[in-house]
Amino acid sequence: MGQPRKELTPDRSPLHLWGSELRAWRDRRGLSLAKMGELIRYNASYLARIERGERKPPRELAEIVDRELNTSGALLRLWNLVDPNPNEIRHANHVANQADHVANTSQVVASVAHLPAESEEAGITVPCRTSDGGIIFVTLPRRTFLSGLGLSAVTAAVTGPPAIAQARSVPLAGAAAPDLNPAEHFRQLRQVLIDNDNLLGPLRTIPTVEAQISAIQQLRQVHGGSDGRDLLYIQTQYAEFCGWLHHDAGNFQASRYWLDRALEWSYATGDIDITTYILARKGQLAGDMGDAITAIGVSTAAKAQARPDTKLGAIAATYAAYGHALAKDPTASARALDDAQTILSTLDLDPSSPWGTWMDSSYVDVHRARSHHVLGDHRRAAEGFQNAIIGLPSGYHRDRGVYLARESLAHAGAKEIEQAATVGLQALSIAQATSSARIITELTRLDGQLERWGSIPAVSEFRDTFDEIVAHQA
Known part of the structure; x- marks a missing residue:
């Protein structure tokens, strides 16, 4: 051996x-x-x-x-994060390239803002079922990838029109103003990337976000004062976002790495709100990793330091509630969720606040449904996910897929087999479009739970479709 x-x-x-x-x-x-x-x-x-x-x-x-x-x-x-030395890095699209020097802000914006063009040899990352039934994500050459998964639409949305994809000097919309300060450029680009992630999922967004973090680190070497502080803050936001993207892509180790970097940088900003938010996000990640103790501990710490006039306390309480559910403590879970709802109901919200713009009563109800499922109350869980899906605003395509996948699992737990398969198929179509590992992971569990009912037509259709989408390891 x-x-x-x-x-x-x-x-x-x-x-x-x-x-x-x-x-x-x-x-x-x-x-x-x-x-x-x-x-x-x-x-x-x-x-x-x-x-x-x-x-x-x-x-x-x-x-x-x-x-x-x-x-x-x-x-x-x-590699640029391993050794971000501008005197050593000379890459065609890097801010340290002499042709686009960091001292010239408009040129920097042009050189780092573009999304990468795709060639026929570029990789497409797809889910693959391993021999032991697990799911990994592998990269295949584009020319050999199966047609019919919406890749033409994905490529067009990510790379933009051919003229933009090929022209290295064309920035994203909103980034061309010559008087735009560096931090504001990256704020605008981050919002574009968030929108892109909401529609298409993380796999096409991660490389660009990691490249922007490297670019921000380069710019901080030549910008001091208020510009330098603003860049540190936006660098922290990008790191947290990168942690989220890896989280959704199923790479928990990379997610934890980027959240740790974000937390470290957040202390240097001196902004208690961003530190609190990242702590809460670490609690969310721990919950999704099945680590109840860390989920409870980190989320409780975040809630304790959350300012009362923000949504941060409600966010932290919600993630703590799921930790309590994992620990099989229904009383503590319900208490934390009720606490989150109370915080939301008493807030006089500042519309300009950036924290938890997505956080509302429906989001708390989603986690209440999720906790019901963990605690074995599957019918209440399914009903909760159904209500959450109805209340989702437009544009949250991937979240709808996640909720559908969880609803299907709740139906399976309640022995509502045909409905589980039907809802699972709806989630599967969204998984195809977004490459969300969260959806695929939930549906992998569903596939295993439905195996014994393979003779039911709806189940057979779901499992056959799932096998078409998720390749098998050779």
Whole structure:
């Protein structure tokens, strides 16, 4: 037997995260360290040290593995976080490139704002069922990817018209004003990326967000005073957003890494609200990871420091409630949810407040339904998700898919099998469009629960469609 693989620690630093991502891409391509070493002509033991975060990868290596593993630029973009030194980085689209120097704000905006163009060899990330029944996400060349999954629409929405996709100097809408300060540019771009994520899911948004964090870090080296403080704040917001994108994509380790970075940077901003919000988000992540103790502890800490005139206390209480449900404490869960509703009902909201614009009574009810499901009250859970779906505002396409998937699981728990399969199919169509790992993960559980009822036509249709969308590991 070979030696067990050393567990990696991507949370420790960008260097360790890069090594972990290198191993993940190598695994996706089915390469051992020895095989990859032969492919790129590097010593396998040297590559092993890089994967463990013991050695800093040179940029040349990052370029080689990015090309040979066909990561569509992911490893190269992440390398910029490992060594964000403007004197060493010379990349065609990086703010440190001499052709687009950071001292010229309009040129910087043009060089970093574009979304990357796609080629026929660019990767498409799709869900794949492993031999043990789990789900992983793998990247396939675009030209070999199955048609019929809406990829033409996805590509058009992300890359924009061909003229914009090909022109490196064309910024996104709202970024061309010559007097636009750097932080305001990134605020506007962040909103575009949030809208893009709401419609299409995280996989097409993550590389751009990570690239913007690197660009902001570069700009902070030459901007001091109020501009520098504003850039630190927006850098913190981008890191939190990146944590959310990885969370939705099912990469909990990367999500935790970015939330930890966001929390660290938030203390430097001196803004208690953003620190509180990130703490609450860490509680949400812990809940989705099934870690009840951390979900309760971190969310309770966030609630304790939340200012009373914001929605932050309600957000934190809601995530604490789910932690209590995971801990099988229905009384504490209900109390926390009631507390969240009370906070919302007594707030005199400031319409200009950026915190929890999506947070309302319906959102609390969603988590009440989710808690009912965890605690075994499946019919009440299904009814709660149905009401939440009715109340969703337009534009929350992916959230609708998540709620539908959870409703289908609640129906399955209540032994309402045909309805579970029917609702599951609706969620599956949204999963196709958004590549949301949250939806796919819930539907994977549903697929397993429905297996014994495969002779029912609705179940058979769901499971056949699911198998068409989710590839099987060879």
